[in-house]
Each structure stands twice: as structure tokens, then as C-alpha cells.
Amino acid sequence: RKEVEQDPGPFNVPEGATVAFNCTYSNSASQSFFWYRQDCRKEPKLLMSVYSSGNEDGRFTAQLNRASQYISLLIRDSKLSDSATYLCVVNNFNKFYFGSGTKLNVKP
Amino acid sequence: EPEVTQTPSHQVTQMGQEVILRCVPISNHLYFYWYRQILGQKVEFLVSFYNNEISEKSEIFDDQFSVERPDGSNFTLKIRSTKLEDSAMYFCASSEAQSDEQFFGPGTRLTVL
Numbered sequence: 391r392k393e394v395e396q397d398p399g400p401f402n403v404p405e406g407a408t409v410a411f412n413c414t415y416s417n418s419a420s421q422s423f424f425w426y427r428q429d430c431r432k433e434p435k436l437l438m439s440v441y442s443s444g445n446e447d448g449r450f451t452a453q454l455n456r457a458s459q460y461i462s463l464l465i466r467d468s469k470l471s472d473s474a475t476y477l478c479v480v481n482n483f484n485k486f487y488f489g490s491g492t493k494l495n496v497k498p
Numbered sequence: 499e500p501e502v503t504q505t506p507s508h509q510v511t512q513m514g515q516e517v518i519l520r521c522v523p524i525s526n527h528l529y530f531y532w533y534r535q536i537l538g539q540k541v542e543f544l545v546s547f548y549n550n551e552i553s554e555k556s557e558i559f560d561d562q563f564s565v566e567r568p569d570g571s572n573f574t575l576k577i578r579s580t581k582l583e584d585s586a587m588y589f590c591a592s593s594e595a596q597s598d599e600q601f602f603g604p605g606t607r608l609t610v611l
């Protein structure tokens with residue numbers, strides 16, 4: 391079983407739409423969780439950490455459900471610049487495990 | 499804003515040659531990492547490094563690979579005898595503390611011919 395699983399997409403949405411991504415992880419002992427975004431042929435850039443209490447940063451909201459071992463990311467009012475691949479990342483004992491990413495295309 | 503830097507941005511080498519990829523982590527960070535991403539695939543953990551020694555490594559990080567912090571600023575990844583399948587983007591990352599957010603460098607694209 392993969393450490394981290396994501397729907398690869400692509401999600402094709404119009405500008406202004408709300409879109410949600412989910413991610414599941416296999417190791418219940420995982421300590422920390424993150425969402426990164428990656429543009430084509432660029433490095434992963436930290437979007438936000440994910441906390442059990444949930445956290446929000448502007449148009450982005452992340453949630454963690456430890457009991458079900460899934461993480462979600464909600465993007466409201468999508469912008470063209472949100473087009474990227476969104477990577478779910480799980481930290482197990484100082485090893486970061488990346489999902490394969492979910493591709494988002496925001497269309498005008 | 500402090501950032502992780504990597505050199506070179508692109509390295510082309512012949513199979514069997516040794517390569518050294520260089521990284522300068524963020525100055526107050528204590529944990530350093532190498533990852534690779536084969537084209538079209540996911541980012542894969544290679545190794546983590548703390549207090550001048552390897553703290554974790556993956557199955558990919560075999561005897562062909564080594565890491566070093568030769569001075570107070572650089573962090574290097576050496577591949578002793580490159581294979582065609584080593585062709586990938588190699589990312590260096592650093593973090594302030596264990597389990598913290600990691601910040602990635604722009605990567606070195608390694609092409610093995």
C-alpha cells in the first residue's frame with residue numbers, strides 16, 4: 391500500500407470556483423502533514439501545514455482527520471494562478487512522503 | 499527572504515562518472531535533505547542529515563550515494579558511478595527542526611547519457 395495516495399486529476403474548474411482535494415495516508419503514527427504546490431519543472435513550494443484543528447490561510451483551508459487518516463485542501467474563489475499540481479506530504483519519523491499530486495487547471 | 503540554493507541547475511554526465519550536486523541550505527536550519535523526482539513521477543525521499551550525520555535514508559540511497567557537509571554552509575550529494583536511471587531532478591531541502599516544514603531549493607536536473 392502506498393504511503394500517501396491522491397487522486398491525480400486533472401481537476402478542470404472555472405475561475406471563481408471552489409475545489410477540494412483529498413489525500414489518504416497509511417501510517418497512523420505519522421507526525422506532521424503539509425500541502426505543497428508544484429509548478430511544471432519547478433521545486434515544491436510550501437502552501438500550508440495541516441493541523442488537527444484545521445487551519446485557514448486566505449482562500450485555502452486544510453483539514454486533518456487522524457481517525458480516518460485523510461487530509462483535505464479546499465481552495466475558494468480559484469484564480470488562474472492556482473493552476474499547479476498540489477502535493478500532499480506526510481512526515482513519518484523525519485522522512486517526508488509525497489503523494490503523486492493532484493493537478494488543477496483553472497480556466498478563464 | 500532566505501532561500502535554499504543549488505548548483506548547478508543542470509548537469510550532464512556520462513554513465514559511470516561521478517557527480518557532486520551542491521546545496522546551500524537556509525542558514526539557521528539544522529536539518530538537511532535530498533530528494534529526487536524522475537520526470538513525470540512523484541518526489542522521492544533520499545536522505546536526511548542532522549548534526550553531521552545521516553539520520554534517515556531510503557532504499558534508493560544505496561552505496562553509490564553519499565552526503566557531506568564539507569563546511570558551515572554547503573551540503574553535497576555525491577553519486578559515485580552514475581547510471582542511466584539516475585537521470586532525475588534532485589532537490590535539496592532544509593528545515594529548522596525535525597518534522598517542521600521543509601523549504602526546497604530550485605533543483606539540479608541530472609542527465610546521464
